Amino acid sequence: MVTAAPTQIDEAAATQDAYLTDGVDLYRVVRPLDVPPRSETAELENCWTLGVRTYTADELWRMGLRRVRA
Numbered sequence: 517m518v519t520a521a522p523t524q525i526d527e528a529a530a531t532q533d534a535y536l537t538d539g540v541d542l543y544r545v546v547r548p549l550d551v552p553p554r555s556e557t558a559e560l561e562n563c564w565t566l567g568v569r570t571y572t573a574d575e576l577w578r579m580g581l582r583r584v585r586a
Contacts (some may be wrong), residue, residue, distance in 0.1 A: 517542055527552060528545070528581070528582075528583040529548060529549045529558045529560075529573075529576050529581070530548045530549045530550055530558075531545060531548060532545055532546075532547070532548050532551075533545060534548075534583060535563075535583070535584040536560070536581040536582065536583055536584065537581065537582060537584050538579050538582075539580070540582055541562055541563070542562075542564065542584065543560040543561060543562055543563065544560065544561045544563055545559075546559040546561050546568055547557060547559035548559060549573060549576075551569070556569055556572055556573045557570050557571060557572050557573070558570070558573070558576060559571075561565075561579050564572040571586060
């Protein structure tokens with residue numbers, strides 16, 4: 517079985533100040549993926565707790581995040 521990681525989350529997580537949701541929590545991208553170049557982590561702020569946590573690209577994919585549109 518082959519699984520492909522969605523590029524949507526990579527693009528959203530690569531945009532500073534983008535808002536993402538997993539359907540329960542709301543997150544803001546504090547430090548995008550690839551900043552610095554080739555970094556495979558991103559820092560997201562949970563907008564409810566205001567806590568900032570570092571996530572790997574794999575963790576972001578498994579969270580099933582999607583971009584929040586204004």
